[in-house]
Amino acid sequence: MSETRSYPRHAKLDAGDVEFRLMSRADELAVLEFAKALPTHDLLFLPRNISQPKVLSAWIHEIERGDITSLLAVKDGNVVGCGTLVRDPHSWSPHVGEIRMVVSAKVRGQGVGRALSQETFALALGAGLEKLSVQMTVDQQAAIALFESLGFKAEALLRDHVRDVDGKTHDIVVLGHNIAQVQAQLEAYGLAEAVQH
Numbered sequence: 308m309s310e311t312r313s314y315p316r317h318a319k320l321d322a323g324d325v326e327f328r329l330m331s332r333a334d335e336l337a338v339l340e341f342a343k344a345l346p347t348h349d350l351l352f353l354p355r356n357i358s359q360p361k362v363l364s365a366w367i368h369e370i371e372r373g374d375i376t377s378l379l380a381v382k383d384g385n386v387v388g389c390g391t392l393v394r395d396p397h398s399w400s401p402h403v404g405e406i407r408m409v410v411s412a413k414v415r416g417q418g419v420g421r422a423l424s425q426e427t428f429a430l431a432l433g434a435g436l437e438k439l440s441v442q443m444t445v446d447q448q449a450a451i452a453l454f455e456s457l458g459f460k461a462e463a464l465l466r467d468h469v470r471d472v473d474g475k476t477h478d479i480v481v482l483g484h485n486i487a488q489v490q491a492q493l494e495a496y497g498l499a500e501a502v503q504h
């Protein structure tokens with residue numbers, strides 16, 4: 308698997324015409340605006356609060372170092388979604404990637420999240436990753452349904468793991484996708500080629 312995806316890409320979704328492109332330093336202000344408009348509860352799955360300029364600046368630094376790849380969904384010049392693939396090639400989990408994704412509340416339920424998750428998944432395949440993980444607060448029904456439909460399965464529940472701005476704690480669920488195992492199963496059934504074409 309050494310597929311390299313090229314961007315920008317365009318898709319016609321229920322949300323309208325949406326462009327998917329790689330995030331760079333030039334997007335800093337637009338992403339900050341996008342993040343600030345999100346309900347803070349929807350940011351609890353992230354390790355840091357991306358609506359803070361300092362955190363966003365560190366994120367862009369990681370993109371430039373190549374540790375993170377972020378894709379933006381852009382509609383009519385506005386950022387409406389972001390999907391990120393995080394890897395740590397120097398850790399004991401160089402084969403694992405984490406997907407982080409968030410879509411603007413205004414366009415939810417209109418296909419942006421599904422398209423972003425598929426793009427991010429394709430990036431992970433292109434990078435040769437063998438396993439993927441995602442995490443979210445347990446009440447994010449849409450996120451859980453979306454990733455389960457892509458073959459992710461619950462692997463862990465972290466109780467009272469994050470604390471919101473009002474001091475209330477929330478549980479986090481971790482879902483995993485063993486890409487290598489699924490591919491091996493497809494090959495065993497002779498389906499891998501059928502799926503690729």
Ligand SMILES: CC(C)(COP(=O)(O)OP(=O)(O)OC[C@H]1O[C@@H](n2cnc3c(N)ncnc32)[C@H](O)[C@@H]1OP(=O)(O)O)[C@@H](O)C(=O)NCCC(=O)NCCS
Pocket residue numbers: 349350352406407408409410411414415416417418419420421422441442443444447448449450451452453456
């Ligand atoms: C998860 C999230 C990105 C989905 O974005 P979205 O643009 O609304 O997603 P889509 O419209 O493409 O819907 C994708 C799937 O989610 C599920 N879904 C969407 N809205 C739903 C809802 N209100 N209730 C239950 N499931 C829902 C459906 O399974 C849908 O599948 P379909 O394509 O067969 O209809 C968005 O809800 C979000 O930003 N949540 C907050 C951040 C978060 O918790 N992220 C998860 C961490 S990775």
